[in-house]
Amino acid sequence: MRNVLSTILLSLVVGGIAFAAIFFWQKRRIDHHHAHLSSFDWFCQTFDVTPEQRVRIEVLHREHFPECQDHCVHYADTRQTLEIITRDPKLDNSPEHKDAARRLAELAREADKKFIDFIYKIAAEMDAEPSERYLERMKGWLMRAGETGGTRD
Amino acid sequence: MSENDYEKKFESALESLRETTEAGDVKGFEHEVWSEITHREEGRGWRSWLAWLQSGGILMPAPAAAASVLVAVFAGASFGLSEANAYGKEAALALEQRYVESIHPVMMSASHAASHPSH
Numbered sequence: 543m544r545n546v547l548s549t550i551l552l553s554l555v556v557g558g559i560a561f562a563a564i565f566f567w568q569k570r571r572i573d574h575h576h577a578h579l580s581s582f583d584w585f586c587q588t589f590d591v592t593p594e595q596r597v598r599i600e601v602l603h604r605e606h607f608p609e610c611q612d613h614c615v616h617y618a619d620t621r622q623t624l625e626i627i628t629r630d631p632k633l634d635n636s637p638e639h640k641d642a643a644r645r646l647a648e649l650a651r652e653a654d655k656k657f658i659d660f661i662y663k664i665a666a667e668m669d670a671e672p673s674e675r676y677l678e679r680m681k682g683w684l685m686r687a688g689e690t691g692g693t694r695d
Numbered sequence: 696m697s698e699n700d701y702e703k704k705f706e707s708a709l710e711s712l713r714e715t716t717e718a719g720d721v722k723g724f725e726h727e728v729w730s731e732i733t734h735r736e737e738g739r740g741w742r743s744w745l746a747w748l749q750s751g752g753i754l755m756p757a758p759a760a761a762a763s764v765l766v767a768v769f770a771g772a773s774f775g776l777s778e779a780n781a782y783g784k785e786a787a788l789a790l791e792q793r794y795v796e797s798i799h800p801v802m803m804s805a806s807h808a809a810s811h812p813s814h
Contacts, residue, residue: 544760546753557767564775572783581794584787606798613800653800660798683795687802
């Protein structure tokens with residue numbers, strides 16, 4: 543026969559130790575795995591990209607990066623201009639203000655279009671099932687950016 | 696006022712005084728008794744709990760105690776696994792976000808602005 547109170551205390555302690563041991567063991571494994579993983583590696587692992595597909599897709603990514611970075615810089619500059627104009631009460635609703643806002647919205651739309659073209663190019667290189675998953679995930683990001691970004695105003 | 700009337704009034708006043716005094720005494724007495732009972736009950740409450748704990752409380756069979764410890768180990772391990780799973784999903788989501796930011800110009804710009812707020 544055992545005391546209920548001491549049994550409960552022992553169970554809590556042992557359960558806590560089991561939780562901590564499993565959680566920190568798994569966390570260490572995950573941290574170690576992610577420490578050596580680039581975002582491109584993550585993409586290849588998540589969407590079951592074969593080594594042959596990886597070579598072709600990597601080329602597409604390399605081609606896309608400079609154009610994407612140029613667009614990013616252009617977008618950032620336009621947004622900064624718009625912010626400066628917005629802060630100036632004299633320029634509120636001025637033609638410059640409207641022009642900057644229109645230009646920023648255009649750039650955001652172009653960015654979305656480039657993104658969509660690119661993900662379809664990538665999906666075309668992948669197997670059917672992972673390519674569908676990939677498109678779904680990427681479209682999810684596009685929708686979230688549209689809902690929260692406020693760049694398409 | 697006749698002597699008879701005077702005696703009647705005296706009697707009724709005495710009766711009324713007696714009643715008041717008796718009622719007051721009973722109330723005081725009751726109050727003391729209940730206070731004492733409450734005091735004793737309180738004392739007996741925690742003392743009896745202490746005595747119960749010192750004596751070992753409720754006893755359970757050894758197999759039931761072992762099963763309880765096993766269940767706790769299983770529950771702790773399951774909870775640890777589920778929490779680690781959530782942590783892994785969060786880490787994967789961070790990588791996914793980095794990937795998307797590397798291929799979408801506006802998201803790249805937003806990420807750059809967040810990491811370099813002075814620009």
